[in-house]
Amino acid sequence: MLIACGGGKALDTVKTAAIELKKIVFTVPTICSNCSAATAIAVVYNDDGSLEGYSYPNRPAHIFINPKIIAEAPAEYFWAGVGDALSKQPEVEYATSAGNLEHTAGLGLALAHTCSEPLFTFGVQGLEDVRQDQSTDAVKQIALDIVVNTGYVSNLTNQNDYYYNSSVAHAFYNASCSIPREGSYLHGEVVSLGVLVLFAYTGDTENLERYAAFNNQMGLPVTLEQVGLSEADIPALCEYAHATNEWKQGNPEPFTDENSPPPSRPPTLTATRSRTDPNHHKWDGHLSGGFLLIQHSVRTRTRFFTRKGSGTFFVYRKFCGRTTRNGKQERTEAGYHRGDGILPFVLRDQGRFMRT
Numbered sequence: 450m451l452i453a454c455g456g457g458k459a460l461d462t463v464k465t466a467a468i469e470l471k472k473i474v475f476t477v478p479t480i481c482s483n484c485s486a487a488t489a490i491a492v493v494y495n496d497d498g499s500l501e502g503y504s505y506p507n508r509p510a511h512i513f514i515n516p517k518i519i520a521e522a523p524a525e526y527f528w529a530g531v532g533d534a535l536s537k538q539p540e541v542e543y544a545t546s547a548g549n550l551e552h553t554a555g556l557g558l559a560l561a562h563t564c565s566e567p568l569f570t571f572g573v574q575g576l577e578d579v580r581q582d583q584s585t586d587a588v589k590q591i592a593l594d595i596v597v598n599t600g601y602v603s604n605l606t607n608q609n610d611y612y613y614n615s616s617v618a619h620a621f622y623n624a625s626c627s628i629p630r631e632g633s634y635l636h637g638e639v640v641s642l643g644v645l646v647l648f649a650y651t652g653d654t655e656n657l658e659r660y661a662a663f664n665n666q667m668g669l670p671v672t673l674e675q676v677g678l679s680e681a682d683i684p685a686l687c688e689y690a691h692a693t694n695e696w697k698q699g700n701p702e703p704f705t706d707e708n709s710p711p712p713s714r715p716p717t718l719t720a721t722r723s724r725t726d727p728n729h730h731k732w733d734g735h736l737s738g739g740f741l742l743i744q745h746s747v748r749t750r751t752r753f754f755t756r757k758g759s760g761t762f763f764v765y766r767k768f769c770g771r772t773t774r775n776g777k778q779e780r781t782e783a784g785y786h787r788g789d790g791i792l793p794f795v796l797r798d799q800g801r802f803m804r805t
Contacts, residue, residue: 450472450473450474450475450510451463451466451467451470451472451473451474451475452474452475452476452477453474453475453476453477453486453509454476454477454478454479455477455478455479455480456478456479456480456482456483456485456526457482457483457485457492457636458492460476460478460485460486460491461485461491461492461493461504462491463476464476464485464491464504464506464507464509465491465493465504465506467506467507468504468506468507473507473509473510474506474507474509474510475509475510475511475512475513476509476511476512476513477512477513477515478512478514478519478596479518479519479522480519480522480523480526480527480530481514481519481526481527481530481591481592481595481596482526482527482529482530482533482595482635482636482637483529483530483533483595483636483637484533484534484537484595484596484599484600484603485600486509486512486514486596486600487508487509487512487596487597487599487600487601487603487604488508488509488600488603488604488607489505489506489507489508489603489604489607490503490504490505490506490603490607490614491503491504491505491506494626498626499626499627500623500626500627500693502694503694505607508604512596512597512600514592514593514596514597516584516588516589516592517584519579519584519588519592520578520579520582520583520584520585520588521582521584522579524576524579524580525635526635527575527576527579527588527591528576528637528638528667528668528669529635529636529637529638530591530595530637531568531572531575531576531591531595531637531641531667531669532635532637532638532639532640532641532664532667532669533595533599533636533637533640533641534564534565534568534591534594534595534598534599534637535565535568535637535640535641535644535660535663535664535669536615536618536619536640536641536643536644536647537561537564537565537598537599537602537603538561538562538563538564538565539565539618539644539647539648539656539660540614540615540616540617540618540619540644540647541557541558541561541602541606541613541614541616542558542561542562543616543617543647543651543701544606544612544613544614544615544616544698544700544701545557545558545606545613545700545701546701547700547701547702551608551610551611553605553608554605554606554608554611554613556605557601557602557604557605557606557613558606558613560598560601560602560605561602561606563594563598564594564598564599564602567590567591567593567594567598568591568594568663569663570590571586571587571590571591571594572591572663572667573666573667574587575587575588575590575591576667602614611700612694612698612700613700615694615695616647616695616700617643617646617647617650617695617704618640618643618644618646618647619640619643619693619695620643620690620693620695620696620704621639621640621642621643621646621647621686621690622636622639622640622643623689623690623693623694623695624685624686624687624688624689624690624692624693625639625676625678625686625689627685627689628677628678628682628685628686628689630677630678630682631677632677634676634677638669638670638676639670639676641664641669641670642664642669642670642671642672642673642675642676644660645657645660645661645664645671648660690704
């Protein structure tokens with residue numbers, strides 16, 4: 450047998466080696482930055498950090514989780530683990546939304562419904578406790594959710610004849626690994642922004658607002674700039690996304706570069722912190738950078754309603770629009786035209802459009 454100790458990359462390395470060695474694996478996660486300790490999938494990277502693909506080992510025979518070890522590990526890994534776990538429920542719900550699931554996949558979907566709520570309930574308190582090196586019930590609940598809940602969902606939704614384990618959020622992360630940029634960004638950190646990409650892609654405004662508000666509360670990213678990306682990277686992100694397993698699987702339907710989700714009103718937020726590492730750049734002020742949508746054209750005229758004074762919405766490279774005062778709200782009428790990317794603007798004060 451093999452005993453794998455450490456974080457996700459260490460555990461995935463041992464699980465993948467076990468395929469060739471024909472050994473069973475016991476995992477001892479020392480951080481909970483992802484669900485690798487429980488899963489029958491491993492991420493394989495090239496030497497330059499770009500994604501090579503996935504390997505599919507047997508699931509670990511047993512997991513040993515010590516909440517005290519998790520609590521005393523660097524807080525940013527706990528923080529990133531929350532970001533990664535945020536993706537499981539929405540990605541599986543979207544990937545399986547066509548229905549007609551086999552029994553095992555249906556079990557995976559049922560368990561996926563349990564993944565997000567513990568994060569919303571215990572995430573903020575758990576992160577604060579980890580920063581204080583305190584092993585508390587909140588830390589335990591988050592660790593179990595990240596490793597066990599999401600890990601077992603992965604095993605149930607990743608089978609030989611179907612793959613519902615991940616979707617747009619991980620396609621975004623995997624594509625971003627091929628974009629050269631300064632700084633380093635944890636897997637769950639980028640995936641948490643990918644969750645917002647998923648909701649923007651599907652036009653799910655309600656969940657976009659809820660998850661973006663939670664990201665903001667946790668200091669997880671809500672803009673491209675916070676993960677070292679910019680508007681100029683969007684064409685390359687779309688191109689690299691084509692090579693991802695998620696794009697190739699195409700559940701619940703094939704992805705395309707052109708998609709027109711229903712009009713939505715994005716949230717009005719103020720980002721306050723990008724991550725827990727005190728040496729990492731701080732970021733304050735109104736949202737800038739916007740959310741990335743994996744698509745290139747919208748052919749309809751759309752109205753957005755934003756709260757008075759500040760709001761974020763998306764336009765393409767060619768923009769025309771006007772605003773009118775409506776007392777409590779700003780009304781924005783914008784024309785959307787084909788272009789090679791999305792430009793974020795912020796509506797402030799006298800209805801002026803300001804590039805940020």
